[in-house]
Amino acid sequence: DVVMTQTPVSLSVSLGGQVSISCRSSQSLVHNNGNTYLSWYLQKPGQSPQLLIYKVSNRFSGISDRFSGSGSGTDFTLKISRVEPDDLGVYYCGQGTQYRTFGGGTKLELK
Amino acid sequence: EVQLVESGGGLVKPGSSLKLSCVASGFTFSSYGMHWIRQAPKKGLEWIALIYYDSSNKYYADSVKGRFTISRDNSKNTLYLEMNSLRSEDTAMYYCAKTYDGTYSFAYWGQGTLVTVSS
Numbered sequence: 681d682v683v684m685t686q687t688p689v690s691l692s693v694s695l696g697g698q699v700s701i702s703c704r705s706s707q708s709l710v711h712n713n714g715n716t717y718l719s720w721y722l723q724k725p726g727q728s729p730q731l732l733i734y735k736v737s738n739r740f741s742g743i744s745d746r747f748s749g750s751g752s753g754t755d756f757t758l759k760i761s762r763v764e765p766d767d768l769g770v771y772y773c774g775q776g777t778q779y780r781t782f783g784g785g786t787k788l789e790l791k
Numbered sequence: 792e793v794q795l796v797e798s799g800g801g802l803v804k805p806g807s808s809l810k811l812s813c814v815a816s817g818f819t820f821s822s823y824g825m826h827w828i829r830q831a832p833k834k835g836l837e838w839i840a841l842i843y844y845d846s847s848n849k850y851y852a853d854s855v856k857g858r859f860t861i862s863r864d865n866s867k868n869t870l871y872l873e874m875n876s877l878r879s880e881d882t883a884m885y886y887c888a889k890t891y892d893g894t895y896s897f898a899y900w901g902q903g904t905l906v907t908v909s910s
Contacts, residue, residue, distance in 0.1 A: 681853075717894065717895040717896070719894070719895075719896035719897070721836075721897070723836075728886060728900040728901065728902055728903060729836065729886075729897070729900055730900070731891065731896055731897060731898045734891060734894040734895075734896035734898075735894055735896070738894075740891065740896075740898060772835065772836055774836070774896070774897070776890075776894070776895025776896060777895070779838070779841075779850060779852075780826070780828075780838035780841070780895070781838065782835055782836040782837070782838065783835070784835045785835045785836075
């Protein structure tokens with residue numbers, strides 16, 4: 681099974697600031713077809729998760745350009761710039777290259 | 792607009808069974824694979840099952856293999872999860888989810904249905 685490890689577990693940020701969340705996979709996420717199926721999700725309190733980023737760096741429909749994804753192979757990063765109150769919650773990375781697994785989550789809180 | 796509405800959760804005793812449903816709308820249900828994902832209280836997300844659009848293939852997480860069965864009725868636009876031999880560690884919010892075409896990313900989620908396994 682592909683194990684996804686996120687760091688840090690929690691993060692404090694000031695409104696307007698910038699943060700980065702790291703996600704590392706136990707195996708390369710490059711699929712046989714050449715694509716890398718790494719996604720990022722945000723789960724706001726009391727809500728279902730929502731898709732932010734797919735295939736490493738592509739923003740899903742309606743997602744602000746303050747969110748950006750990068751990385752390759754086994755190491756990936758989500759950056760959030762100009763943090764707003766609505767960005768707070770738990771962020772998960774997830775892989776779809778080999779079945780499906782998620783990282784343990786990173787809780788983003790206000791400083 | 793894609794909508795997924797789960798139902799069937801509740802409080803059950805260890806060893807018992809429960810069947811969840813997910814009614815889909817806003818897309819051609821019979822053309823898409825569907826998933827179940829769960830989240831234990833205060834814990835992270837765990838993918839548990841996938842069924843192909845035509846039920847030809849089904850895949851399960853090791854944690855539920857042999858106890859849970861995913862199925863679908865395309866004539867009713869409904870996805871199911873039959874859960875047997877339930878354990879306390881199966882206590883969770885259960886979500887059905889649909890991926891975004893060609894991305895293997897979960898773009899659409901239901902609101903979830905809560906399953907509590909306790910004596």
